Amino acid sequence: MAVLMPRLACLTFLVAVSLVPAVAHIPLSVNQSNIVDGFGGYGYLPSPGHSESEAQAASVTEFTCDPDSQRERISTHCGGIDIRPEIKTENLLRETMKLEALSRLQEQALEYLALRLASVSKKNPLEITRPECISANSPTWAKIQANLISPNPNAINYNFRGRLQALKESIDPKNVAHGMLWMKRLQVASVSLHCNDTTSSHYEEGSCSSIEYQMKRLANQYPVLWSAYGIESTRIEVVESNLDILVGMSTMSDKDEVFPNIATSPDSRKAVNRMLNKAWAEGRDIVHDAVTSDEHDDYLEVERRFDQAFSDGAGASTDTPMGQAYKRFVNGVQFAANGLEATTRAQMNNLCSYSNANNPRTHALPGLSNSQKISHNIRDFAANYPSVIRQALVDMPQTERALAQAVLCESGAMPKLRLPKNCSGVSGGPLPGSAAILVDQISGPDWPYGMPQRMKISQPTPTQPVEVSLKVNLVLGPELQDNCPDQNHDGVLDCLERLVNVWGSDANGFLNCSTGQVPSATLWQNMQTSRVVPCPDPVDPGLQRSPGVKFKISFQTHTSDDDVPEPKVTIHRCFNSSIPGGPSNQGSCKKVDQFNLSRCLTTWTIGVPRTVENCQREIAQRRLHNPEQLNRADSGNYSLTDSPQIIRHEILHALGLPEEYQDQKRPYGHIGEHDSIMRDGRGPYGRIYPRHLNQILAPVKCRMEDE
Amino acid sequence: MILSALATFSLLLLSTVALASPSNSTVVFVESGRSTEGDRHYSRFEVGANNVVTWETSGEGVFCQTIAGHFAGKIDQALHEKLSTLGLKAIKDQDPPKKSKGQTFSKIYLIQDGKTTKAAINKGGMNFDNFYSVLMEVKRTLKPTQAVVMKASKIKDDVQIQFELLGPGPFNLIFDKDRPEQFSLPQSSDLAFASGPRREQVTLNQKNKMYSLSLKGKFGQMRQVHYTNSNILEHADHKFPVQEIALCAEF
Numbered sequence: 013m014a015v016l017m018p019r020l021a022c023l024t025f026l027v028a029v030s031l032v033p034a035v036a037h038i039p040l041s042v043n044q045s046n047i048v049d050g051f052g053g054y055g056y057l058p059s060p061g062h063s064e065s066e067a068q069a070a071s072v073t074e075f076t077c078d079p080d081s082q083r084e085r086i087s088t089h090c091g092g093i094d095i096r097p098e099i100k101t102e103n104l105l106r107e108t109m110k111l112e113a114l115s116r117l118q119e120q121a122l123e124y125l126a127l128r129l130a131s132v133s134k135k136n137p138l139e140i141t142r143p144e145c146i147s148a149n150s151p152t153w154a155k156i157q158a159n160l161i162s163p164n165p166n167a168i169n170y171n172f173r174g175r176l177q178a179l180k181e182s183i184d185p186k187n188v189a190h191g192m193l194w195m196k197r198l199q200v201a202s203v204s205l206h207c208n209d210t211t212s213s214h215y216e217e218g219s220c221s222s223i224e225y226q227m228k229r230l231a232n233q234y235p236v237l238w239s240a241y242g243i244e245s246t247r248i249e250v251v252e253s254n255l256d257i258l259v260g261m262s263t264m265s266d267k268d269e270v271f272p273n274i275a276t277s278p279d280s281r282k283a284v285n286r287m288l289n290k291a292w293a294e295g296r297d298i299v300h301d302a303v304t305s306d307e308h309d310d311y312l313e314v315e316r317r318f319d320q321a322f323s324d325g326a327g328a329s330t331d332t333p334m335g336q337a338y339k340r341f342v343n344g345v346q347f348a349a350n351g352l353e354a355t356t357r358a359q360m361n362n363l364c365s366y367s368n369a370n371n372p373r374t375h376a377l378p379g380l381s382n383s384q385k386i387s388h389n390i391r392d393f394a395a396n397y398p399s400v401i402r403q404a405l406v407d408m409p410q411t412e413r414a415l416a417q418a419v420l421c422e423s424g425a426m427p428k429l430r431l432p433k434n435c436s437g438v439s440g441g442p443l444p445g446s447a448a449i450l451v452d453q454i455s456g457p458d459w460p461y462g463m464p465q466r467m468k469i470s471q472p473t474p475t476q477p478v479e480v481s482l483k484v485n486l487v488l489g490p491e492l493q494d495n496c497p498d499q500n501h502d503g504v505l506d507c508l509e510r511l512v513n514v515w516g517s518d519a520n521g522f523l524n525c526s527t528g529q530v531p532s533a534t535l536w537q538n539m540q541t542s543r544v545v546p547c548p549d550p551v552d553p554g555l556q557r558s559p560g561v562k563f564k565i566s567f568q569t570h571t572s573d574d575d576v577p578e579p580k581v582t583i584h585r586c587f588n589s590s591i592p593g594g595p596s597n598q599g600s601c602k603k604v605d606q607f608n609l610s611r612c613l614t615t616w617t618i619g620v621p622r623t624v625e626n627c628q629r630e631i632a633q634r635r636l637h638n639p640e641q642l643n644r645a646d647s648g649n650y651s652l653t654d655s656p657q658i659i660r661h662e663i664l665h666a667l668g669l670p671e672e673y674q675d676q677k678r679p680y681g682h683i684g685e686h687d688s689i690m691r692d693g694r695g696p697y698g699r700i701y702p703r704h705l706n707q708i709l710a711p712v713k714c715r716m717e718d719e
Numbered sequence: 720m721i722l723s724a725l726a727t728f729s730l731l732l733l734s735t736v737a738l739a740s741p742s743n744s745t746v747v748f749v750e751s752g753r754s755t756e757g758d759r760h761y762s763r764f765e766v767g768a769n770n771v772v773t774w775e776t777s778g779e780g781v782f783c784q785t786i787a788g789h790f791a792g793k794i795d796q797a798l799h800e801k802l803s804t805l806g807l808k809a810i811k812d813q814d815p816p817k818k819s820k821g822q823t824f825s826k827i828y829l830i831q832d833g834k835t836t837k838a839a840i841n842k843g844g845m846n847f848d849n850f851y852s853v854l855m856e857v858k859r860t861l862k863p864t865q866a867v868v869m870k871a872s873k874i875k876d877d878v879q880i881q882f883e884l885l886g887p888g889p890f891n892l893i894f895d896k897d898r899p900e901q902f903s904l905p906q907s908s909d910l911a912f913a914s915g916p917r918r919e920q921v922t923l924n925q926k927n928k929m930y931s932l933s934l935k936g937k938f939g940q941m942r943q944v945h946y947t948n949s950n951i952l953e954h955a956d957h958k959f960p961v962q963e964i965a966l967c968a969e970f
Contacts, residue, residue, distance in 0.1 A: 263745045263830050265768035294833030301835045307816055309824055310837065313749060316763060320773070541906060541939075589752040590760070592825045592851065593843030612781040614855040616790070627781075634782060638941055640905075641782045644760075646752055655905075673949060686900065691950055 022090030067672045067682040071703040072405045073429040077421035088414035107383040113419035119152040120404040126156045131179040132349045145364035185345040191234035196303040218434030222459035225432040232399045236348045247348040254344040260295025262321035267334040287333045387423035394425035441715030444471040463665040464578030477560035489584030489599040505569040512567045518656040523563035528556040536656045554702025579666040589646040743768045744831040758965030783967035788866025805850035813838040871968035877913040877933040884923035892921040906939025
C-alpha cells in the first residue's frame, strides 16, 4: 500500500499526454575523500554510493521554492509527468504526499535517536521500542536491529559505525566543553548585537543570522547540554561549574600537591574542596572574561587553556587537586549524558506525533485543514531536527528528494533550514536587467569571521553571461611609498605593474576557466613561472551555467592607505608577520632583517648554536636568491614576491566565500573537499565547486521575491 | 578627608606594588599567523604559577620551520617574576586593540587570582623587546616532550623526507596515502609519491623514532619541501590526536 500510495497521488493530477523532458539537475559535486562530520554532528556523513563533503552537503538546503522549481520536483517524483503551469503546486501536494515525505523524515529521525541512545545507554542489549508510525518492515528499522539492538556482524551497516562514532563524539567530555564554551560566546554575542531586535541600531543581519545558525547547529550537535531537549538545567550547571573548576585549577600553583587518602581522610578532603572552590571562582572569572571579550583570540586562548588543563588532569593522580578537578569534570559530563537517555526515549515516543494532524500542538489551532496541520507539524519537525533533514536529503535518491524538497517548501519549513544569508548592503537589480546588483557588506556565514565584500553582479539581458566584477585595491607599504611612481602614466604604480599583471591574469584565468568562459588560461605558479593551460574539459556541469558566469577581477594601486575602500591589500617590499608590533614594524626591511637575525641566533635548535656571522651570511644569501623565505604574509599584507595562488583564495573571500577548513579558530565551520580552494588555499590543486558559485551569486536572490 | 586621601593613596601604592611584581601569576605568550605559502603558524608559551614552562609550536625555525611539537621545562621563581614584570610592562605599553584585517597577532596574557590582564602587541617597545628576549632564552632551555623534526635530502631524482621524534614522545603524524597534497615544493610541479606513506596514521615513539617517504616530480631551484597536515586533520580518528603542524626542510 505504501508503494502504491505515491502513484495514486501522482495520478490525480496527470494532465499531459506527452512527457516533457526533465530539466537536467546540476548534479551534486562529489569526491572520494570520505570526509566525515568529525566533531560530533549527525549529518553529512557519507552515504553508500557517493561521498559528500560537509560544505557541499550543507548547501543541500539551498534550493529555491519558486513555482517552477516546485512543479519540476513534483514532476520528477511522479516519473516526469508534465504539469501545466497554471496548476498551483500547493494543490498538487496532497496530504498523502506530505505524509509520505514526513514518514521518510521520521525514519531518519528514528535512526538518529537510536544512534544517540546507543551512544549513551548502558543497557545491554540496547532496548528500543519501535514507534508505531515506523513500519516493522522499514529498512531503517531493520538496520537499527541489525546494527544496534542485536548486532549482526554480517549486516550491511550503511555507515552506521561512522554515524555512531559521530554521536559518541557529541558526548565526549572535551568536545562537550568546547561546545559549551562556544555556545556561551554565541549567546553573549547575540545579546550584544541585539539579535532579537531587528530594529535596533546595533543589529547586524549578517552576524546575527550566522550566530543563530551556529547556535542551532551546536544545539543539535551537543544535545547533552541543551534544555531545548528537556535536560534539567541542574545537569548543565554541573558541567559548567566543573569546567570552570578545571580552568581555574590550571592557574593555581599548588594544583599538583599530593593529598594522600582523599577518599578517606576528612582533612585532605576539606583542603582539596577548599582549593576546588577557589578554582571554581577563579575559573569562572577567566572563562567569563574570555567569552565576553571583543577579541576572538581571547576566547581561543581559554579553549587552549581548557585543553591543556584537560590533558594535565587526565595524567594527574586523583590524590592531587588537578586530578580531582578532572575527575569531577568527566563525571559531570557523564551525569548529563545519563539524563540524555531519558530525554531521547521521550523524543522517540513523541516521534509519531508529527504525522498526527490532531496532536496536542495542532489541536489547538482552529480552522486549519488536516493538510495544513501536517504542514505545521513539518515546520516543527524542521525546527527540532534540522540536521536530520539535511542528512535525509543527502541520503535520498533523486525522486524521493524531489518530493521532500517540494513538501519542505510548501510547508514553509525552509527558513528554519537555510544557511544564513546577509542581504544588508545589497542594492540594485533585479537581474537580468539594466541595474547591476551592488554588494557592500561584511560577508561570510561564520561569525566572527567575515570579509569586507564589495562587488558588482550584472546581467543586462537574459542571454548574456552573469558578470561578477571585483576591484581589489593594492596599497603601498611604508617602504615602497616614496619609491614607486607611475612614470608611464598608465594608472598603475610601476613597482606593482608586474604583480598586477601576474595576479590579474592568474585570478581571471583560473576563475573563467572554471566556469567554461575561456578555453585556456595563463596560470602562474609563482611570480616567475607561468604556463598556458587548457581549461578542464568538460567543465564541471555545476559550474557551467547557461548563459554562464564570467569574472572580471581588476586591481587598482594606491600610494597610501587614506580612504582606500575594501577589499584592500597592502604590498610591502619586505613583510614578516611574525614580527610583533604591527605593520609598521612588520613591513620595515630593516626590522625584517633584524628579526631574521635575532631568530637565527635565538630560536630553538637541535644543531650547533649559530653565530652572528653565519646568520648574517645566510640572510644575505637568501635575500639574493630566495627573498620570499625572509617574508611571511598574512591576509592583509603581502610582499612583492608572494605567489599568486594565495591571492586566488583571498579573492574568493572577497567574493563572499568562507573558509572551508577546520582549525581551532573555526571548530564548527563546514569542511570542504580535499581540493576545495577554500579548504587549502595554497598549491595548484585547489578548485571551485558549484556551491561556491551559488554562494558568490547569493546576493542575486536578495533582490528576488522572498519565499 | 586627609585620612581618606591617605588611604586612597596607600591603596594605589599597594596596587602599583602588587602590579609591579606579580607573583604566582600565569604568563602566556601566543603567536599566530600564516606563512607566505598559506601555512598557519601557532605558538603558545606558558609559565605556570608553579614555574613549570610549556611551549607548543606548530613549526619553529628561522627560514625553514623544521621542528614542531611540545616542549617543557622549569624555571626558578626569580626568572618567573622577571617575565611577569616585563610582561605586565609590555602590556601597559600597547595601544588599545583595533580591528586589523591580518590574521597575525601576538599577545601576552597575565592571569592572577582569576583576573586576566592582556594585550595584543601592536606597538612593541623596549619592554616588549626585553620580555621577548627573556622568553627566547627560556625557550632555548626547554626540552622536547613530544616533538618532531623534519629533514630532507635529494636521493637521485627523488626527495627523501624523514620525520624524527624529539623527546620521549609519542608524536602522531597523519598522511594521505593517495595524494601528496600535504607536501609542496616551491617552483615544482607534478609531485607524486616515489615511496609513499604505507599508512595514514603514524606514531613516532621510542621504538620507532623515524619515518621516511619520498617524493618525485619536477623540482625547481628552491630546494625546500613543506609539509602541513592542516588540510587532512579531519582524516584522523578522534582517538588519534594530531597536532596541527607546518614544517619545512631544506635539501
